[in-house]
Amino acid sequence: MNQNIKTCIFTIVLYISSFSQTVTPVVDTNYSFHEGYRLLSRICDEAGGRLIGTEGNYKGISILTEELKNLGFSVNNDDYIIPGWKRGDDKIQVIAPVKKNLRAIALGYSIAKPDFETELVFAGSGTDSEITAAHVQGKAALVTFEHLPGKDPVYRYDAIKSLAAAGATAAIFIDSRQGGMVMCSMGATGGKAALIPAFATSFEDGKWLKRVIQNKQTTRLFIHASDSCQPVTVSNLSVLLPGQSSKKIVVGAHFDSWDLGQGATDNGLGIAQLYEMARLIKQLHPENYYSIEFVWFNGEELGLHGSKHYVDNQNTDDIIAMVNFDMAAAPNGFNTYGYDELKPFCLAAARVFSCIDTAQKIINTPHSGSDFVPFILRGIPALGGNSDGPLPGGKYYHDFGDTFDKIIEEDYRSVVTVFTPVIISLANSQQFKLPHKTREEVLDMIKRTHSESLLRVMKMWGY
Ligand SMILES: [Zn+2]
Known part of the structure; x- marks a missing residue:
């Protein structure tokens, strides 16, 4: 453990004592915590990838439920139905100018289509002008990650919409990472089916196809697309540490992942960090002013379904603040996600935590990509x-x-070390005024932080 993290732990007592009457040393016992890490190995190796609706997701939920019960928690299992997606046994084969099986995987919400052969053309980075110039009608389109100078990258799901409108038969996106990697992502928003089959292919296969097409060699593909969109039942899991007040701090991480790997970094890490923080706070600082609810959201990867379901079914007046963990590691600052009023709290923490370098590391940058x-x-x-x-x-x-x-x-470990006391402090921070924003203030925040992608989500959900 590095010195900064040690210093953080030693300052926990001081920090909590500045906000709470009850001072409990959360110190020495923390050095050896590894229960969440053990849980992470179980979730990864026994359940594996946790795409919603798959055996891995259900198995992972049952492992986490069992482990939380072993800690003495009463586990709330909130089942709900969302638009799901099932991966088929897809295959893309290049049949001209040479034969080769393409390294490719379908994007979430990609659809099935009877087996077909199609010409492949290059549609640049998927902007409307590039799609028009590529004459994609009746052809599959290859799209690169290399966007035009001065233009923002086009979201894959937006390019798919435009390609479908222009009559393309399929969309194939080149991965930006070298070494045969194929990154999964959503092929459509709002739980809707993509309008055409959509795939990601590797950097190497994609670049090769781009060169072949640009050398004016006619490129043809055989495509077997057998994915399906269907409703699935999923669960959010939660445990509550009741406080003096029924108002609460929600501590969240998404439970689901894509299915290709084990979802270890995204977001097994968050599952484990939440578990460890729940365990430590229950054991070492269970009495707090605000209640603390730990929530493992499902369905994040296919469109933040679990966190939306949660918020839609809560009395949101009772939620003081939310703390989110998605691929979090080595924190040396905070992100207040567009909420300036959290800054005094963060500055107070930064004064105490030497691993939070300076106020400059407290950023205020919302985006549209996680459960907050x-x-x-x-x-x-x-x-x-x-x-x-x-x-x-x-x-x-x-x-x-x-x-x-x-x-x-x-x-x-670094996240648990820093955020365990931060969450305890937040749960005893009644002196900080954290009023909810009105709709107008939210819109103003989106404008000020140039987070226009949030507007689209807001519109999609009718907020
Ligand atoms: Zn994630």
């Missing part, structure tokens, strides 16, 4: 960690390589 989104769109303050540099295992995310062996135990 339904909360901030309802005006609820949300907080997460901020780190320098990418997580070592992060480059494998949404892919075959996201397995337990990529997890560095320190990355798991």
